[in-house]
Amino acid sequence: MVMDVDAIFGSMGRFSVRFRWLMLLAWIAAAVAASVYLPSLSSVTQSDNSKFLPTSAPVERAAELATPFGTSNLIPVPLVAARTSGKLTAADAASLAAIQRNLLTDPAVKRVLDLGRSPQQQASQFVILTSQIGGDPNAAGDLINGLRAKIAQTPRPAGLQVHLAGSIAVQVDQQKANGNQGNKIELYSSLLIIVLLVLIFRSLTLALVTLAPAFISVVLSGPLVAEAAHHGIKVSPIAQFLMIVLVLGAGTDYGLFLVFRVREQLRVAHYEGGPASLRRGLAWRAFAADLAKPREPARLAIVTSVTRVGESITFSAATVIAAVLTLLLASFPYYADLGVPFAIAIGVTLLAALSLLPALLSIRLSLLGVKRTLFQGAFGKPKLLPWDIQGSGKPGVWGTIAGRIVRHPVPTLLTGLAFFGALAIGVSGYKAAGFGGTTTAPAGSDSAAGQALLSTYFPQSSANPTSLIFRFGQPVWDNPAALAKGTGELKSSSLFNSVTGPLNPLGITLTPAQYAALHAALGPAKALPPAPPPGGKIPAGAYQLYRATGNYVSADGKTVQFSVGLSAGQPGGTAALNAVPAIRAKTTEVAASMGAQDSGVFGQAPALYDISNISNRDLKKIVPIAVLAIGLLLAIVLRSLVAPTYLILSVGVSYLAALGLAAILFINLGHSGGLVFFLPFLMFIFLLALGEDYNILVMTRIREEAHKLPLREAVSRALSVTGTTVTSAGLVLAGTFLVLGFSAGSGSGAEQIRDIGFALALGILMDTFLVRTLLVPSTVVLLGRWNWWPSKINVDRPDVPAGEAEALAVQADHAR
Secondary structure, three states: OHHHHHHHHHHHHHHHHHOHHHHHHHHHHHHHHHHHHOOOHHHHEOOOHHHOOOOOOHHHHHHHHOHHHOOOOOEEEEEEEEEOOOOOOHHHHHHHHHHHHHHOOOOOEEEEEEEEEOOOOOEEEEEEEEOOOOOOOOHHHHHHHHHHHHHHHOOOOOOEEEEEOOHHHHHHHHHHHHOOHHHHHHHHHHHHHHHHHHHHHOOHHHHHHHHHHHHHHHHHHHHHHHHHHOOOOOEOHHHHHHHHHHHHHHHHHHHHHHHHHHHHHHHHHHHHOOHHHHHOOOOOHHHHHHHOOOOOHHHHHHHHHHHHHHHHHHHHHHHHHHHHHHHHHOOOHHHHOOHHHHHHHHHHHHHHHHHHHHHHHHHHHHHOOHHHHOOOOHHHOOOOOHHHOOOOOOOOHHHHHHHHHHHOHHHHHHHHHHHHHHHHHHHHHOOEEOOOOOOOOOOOOHHHHHHHHHHHHOOOOOOOOEEEEEEOOOOHHHOOHHHHHHHHHHHHOOOEEEEEOOOOOOOOOOOHHHHHHHHHHHOOHHHOOOOOOOOOOOOHHHHHHHHHHHHOEOOOOOEEEEEEEEOOOOOOOHHHHHHHHHHHHHHHHHHHHHOOOEEEEEOHHHHHHHHHHHHHHHHHHHHHHHHHHHHHHHHHHHOEOOHHHHHHHHHHHHHHHHHHHHHHHHHHHOOOOOEEOOHHHHHHHHHHHHHHHHHHHHHHHHHHHHOOOOHHHHHHHHHHHHHHHHHHHHHHHHHHHHHHHHOOOOOOOHHHHHHHHHHHHHHHHHHHHHHHHHHHHHHHHHHHHHHHOEOOOOOOOOOOOHHHHHHHHHHHHHHO
16 A cells, blocks of 8 residues: 555656646646636625524524514614704705715615704714625725715715714724734735745745745635635635635645655755665655656655655645535534635645645756756765755754653653643633724724714714614504603613614604604604605604604514614623623513514624524534544554544644633733634634644654654654654744734724734644644654554564665664
8 A cells, every 4th residue: 555655646746847847837827727717716705694694593583583674684884974063954965865876876885774863953874784795805995985985976065074983984994094904914924934934944945936836726726716606615705814824824834844855855865875865765666767867866856755745745635624624514604614615725735735846846956956966066975055955964953852752751741741731721711702892993084083973963873783673463653652661671771871762763752652643644754755745744853753763663563673782892892792691681571571572682792692602512513523534534644543543632632722821811811801702613623634734744754764763763763854844834834823913903803813813823833842743752652563553563673674774774863
């Protein structure tokens, strides 16, 4: 089986090296063709809020109850107009009507609700209902800028102010004030990766070559996923961002696996005297025979490296694909929709790592003249560019650490388990938090002016209200006393700091008798025109007041909503999320008191609460399935049933320790209200999928060396040559998430974004520097031959051909 696998990857490496220019052109042509002829990923993003939660979620039931109002799946953007002095004039009303018509010409605008005038007739309030924002990072800015452009295009009388308000407008202005955070994160992440790779390789060209396949994979995988979306695959907005991070992280890891092995092979040739050392012991000699010429040792090193690590890279990608495909089992469609897009992207990344990267390495080494200088040093001594070989044969940091681990495996393992166990206790302090913050607008911005007008003239309104929905069997205008009773009970509750409903739509309270009389005189409020008809007997103020009740009572009078402000704070915050059970209980109690047949709570806070609960349930359901799938893949690549067990346990220990440390740092020491609710899910996916990449690299190398050296020496040798690879890959990935944390800026959700970035970085660093390079090797030494059960490897007397023993010993000495 080993010989067949070696032959397959040897053939792939030989083909990529021989036809390197053709391979490069093929990948460039594929990326260009995909960008030109296939749809963009943003064009197929499913952004309908109804896709985010299963229909069984309580907030979705509330949204169904709110259907008569036609607002449940649309984003509200408040608009406030006011005159600097005096009452709104007829010219002002005409201008505002023109603004409404102009806004409706924007494809994103579905409806514009007129919520009526202030009691003093100085201001008017509207709500622009827009389609859901997709995955484009600039979508919110494009929406708000488009609305403001429509407003600015409409002539209006002097002294009439018109401004947008609400959380989306505030967030856009915050982003402008802080700079474009999305572009900053992308730019800084790219620069950090390049800088780290340059420091690792001491070569800019080698850093760019290592990154190139990952970048091309990003360019190619987006259109491929978009094309799959036309055939039934759903793409959620978050898939666009996480897919880029996942592909860049995994692609860089695979590149490091191969590049470090190539440098190692060149070092072997440098110290052992030529390409014969590269061929020694390979199972695919027949495939590399034509490369075994003195003038092409660099190309032979690349083919040798593809043969040796091709299987590790393939199974590393397979574990990531298996992990993300388990997301298809999630009840939360927002997670389930990530599975197939991620799998497609990682598949493309794998192909690029095995075909494009060897070709680029061959082109680079040829252009830099390595094949001409490798054996042209003075007095026949090999000569290499310093950055093209790994190490100098002297003991390195990981060689020293490896020697200590194999001599003292028990203390190493016990100390590591005690350390991680202590951190894992911190999980008991985990609390779920919302994903929101303050909606304070930057001073002098359009949204700041809008918020000021909203609080001045419509203090009862909320920029991001929570809706309480009630369904009755009969029209409420037949029994308006029930509305008065419900309004009183809601206002008396400490859960709400403002309550706006059918009897007080503009802050002025109507009695049940007045409401019934106005209905009898004017009919359903939702059918009334903006201005009272000429010759009407109802005063203009009373007309506008009753007309505003149409936003709280359906056309048939059987569905009623109250817009409430939450005493717990902003609906996206942790306190509001935690208050949802009490809010739902109070709503049910009021519904019974009013005689309503059904009720529900709709808005950001209940939606986040339901997402948090479903996310936690999905995590418990998906973990065992993902563990089983990855365990099977590990058993295949390692030919063992024992090793996968403790490798998966190591990921579990790392995950719990990282989550516990995050809870200690951010909740206990940082006094945060909690960690954003989907952090455990993200940490699980990234640490399980990407952590096993490093497991596979280390363990396959230990197994490879165990065929040639006693086990302790094999572990020492494997750790000394893979330690730098694993730590380099971990630093690159952790650095990307640290950039996310430091670049979070300020404003809504910034604290939670920082938590995500720092927590994932901590988890990856612990997994990289402690679990993969300390706990796993010490466990291997203690288990001995049982690591490979039921396979049989004689760890005391490895199977080494007699003619190669001396050369292998020399090679091991150089590595140490």
